[in-house]
Amino acid sequence: MNAQNIQLENIKYVYFIGIGGIGMSAIARWFAHNQKTVAGYDKTKTPLTQNLENEGIKIHFEDNVDQIPSEVREFPDETLIVITPAVPSSHSELLFFQRNGYTILKRAAVLGLLTHSLKTIAVAGTHGKTTTSTMVAHLLKEGGINCTAFLGGISANFNSNLVVNDINNADEVWAVVEADEFDRSFLHLHPTIAVVTSTDADHLDIYGEKAALEKSFGDFVSQIKESGLLFAQNNIADSVKDSLHENVELINYSSSNKTQIYAENIRLDELQKDSCRFDFVDTQKNERIENLQLFMPGFHNVENMCAAIAVARELNISTEKIRNTVASFKGVKRRFEYVFRSKQITYIDDYAHHPTEISALLSSIKHLYPNKKVTAIFQPHLFSRTRDFQEGFAESLSLENPNDQLILLNIYPARELPIEGITSDIILEQTKAKNKILLSDTELLTYIEDKINKNEVEILLTIGAGDIDRFVKPLSDFLHKKIF
Structure with missing residues (x-):
């Protein structure tokens, strides 16, 4: 359906598949602010989905038609379904809405409608x-x-x-x-x-x-x-x-x-x-x-x-x-975000996930802290992006100071299936960083906490667009407990 043909005044219920996405959640908040009944599904609980729930939006985390709110199931003509392009065609809730004649639009089309x-x-x-x-x-x-x-x-x-x-x-x-x-x-x-x-x-x-x-x-x-x-x-x-x-x-x-x-x-x-x-x-x-x-x-x-x-x-x-x-501009979460600062340690979190972005970030860090030792943790985002830009990632992460350290995590797949031969190892092998290591998600916190306890960390960076941000709070909590 052409989004421009939709009359928003006739819509009472808006249901999102993938409501926890940063772009999807903004639109969900807009509809809630404009007195629509908003609900949705996402596969993972996050701080953002928790905030949406705190704002009165019903969210569930299992692909299950029975968990769709009853009013959405009962009033298809008064309901708008908003989907992210990452939702798989086999998603059972999406199939339910398709079979039952709901108005279904991608997030981008809805954004075009709202700003038309x-x-x-x-x-x-x-x-x-x-x-x-x-x-x-x-x-x-x-x-x-x-x-x-x-x-x-x-x-x-x-x-x-x-x-x-x-x-x-x-x-x-x-x-x-x-x-x-x-x-x-x-x-x-x-x-x-x-x-x-x-x-x-x-x-x-x-x-x-x-x-x-x-x-x-x-x-x-x-x-x-x-x-x-x-x-x-x-x-x-x-x-x-x-x-x-x-x-x-x-x-x-x-x-x-x-x-x-x-x-x-x-x-x-x-x-x-x-x-x-x-x-x-x-x-x-x-x-x-x-x-x-x-x-x-x-x-x-x-x-x-x-x-x-x-x-x-x-x-x-x-x-x-x-x-x-x-x-008075305070910045954006996960864009050169200062998480913790003391005389001993500065911790910055950044969303950079492209070689150009990483180069800009690390260049700025070296400009700000020229004599400090950098511990950079990077989680590659997508198998295809890692494959296409492996040389760029390796170059941008080639920390020149031998005291600096590069820590690589495994690739965050997002919407993709694995690609044969494409792992974080291909970046590790090509980068010229002298001090480098590949860790699993389960090893990371213990490894970093040990380095902090040994006073081996001065500038700590978490970098990436996947779920690396789930480590931000535990790392921040640990640093605050240390009371540097």
Whole structure:
């Protein structure tokens, strides 16, 4: 069914298969906020599903038709089923809904439906889109713009992946959306303003080759509305920029090159080492905002903030308001997230799961802590991604300091079945890191706790997009018990 033909006012019940996904849960929260009865299934209990349950959403964790709420089973004409593209076609609950004539839409189609009547800012990119879209949402909300935002991470400022607009405010509402290239999901969006942060090769299990991925990004930017605007990171593929319609304005941005929008004088804050300062320069508007402070270190995050500031200025948020809101940005969970800090140990958790992201993360760590010993724990995500980027992973994880240590975990399969010959060993064998080891999940905590007890850990990193985040709390608890 075409999503645009659905009348939301006729929908009373919304049921999600895969409700614990970061994108799915944001939409579930939106429907609950708008007085729909929301329920769902997920295969695994997580802190996010617990939060959804605490908010009144019924969730079960067994693929069992009998556990679907009775009202969903009794009123198919008043129910919308939302599925993640990762749900298998053999899923018994999905089969039940298909056999009984329910309206079933993928998450991306629902997102397109919810934003269809709104002015939309869509942030796309193979990496950087979650941080950038969250920055945009923060700047707009604090800058007085009535907006709703569907984010791909938990904003530390909002403590949620959903920002809701003020329903009592009749002013125009803007939507901020993370535009996901996986499964070509972002082609359901028709933004007024778009940001493209990167077009590096990824999701080759879907696209086959980089050219097909770039073609999809080109299709996405071709859907920007008439007289719209694209902020493009300077290094994205030329073919993507060439796909713009002639009445859509293109503005390039960068953290290192003097493009139309760029950052200058990037430096660490001398008093607060976990923050950086920079100048924002817009050559088109002949504008400079000097000495901005960002509590999210890394050149890549300065670049992301430049894109967010450019969007905010386009919506006429004042430079003084921008100065304050940049400084008050607290980041995104699992994006360069400080979990624990003391004089002896700093523990940072990051979602990086692509070689480019890992390189940016480790480069920032070395810039911030040049004389500290790094213990980096990485869990590869997907067999296909490990196969396609094994050399890139090996290079990005080749810690140069012999005192540093690389710890690899087994591949997190997510939606995939194993691929013969593809294990974490292929990264371990190729990486030039001198001090490296492969551990099972059951060995990790004991191993790290022993290293901490021996005072062998200074900078601890957990890296990856799988379920490595389940180790964050026990590691944090152990560090707090040690009371460094």
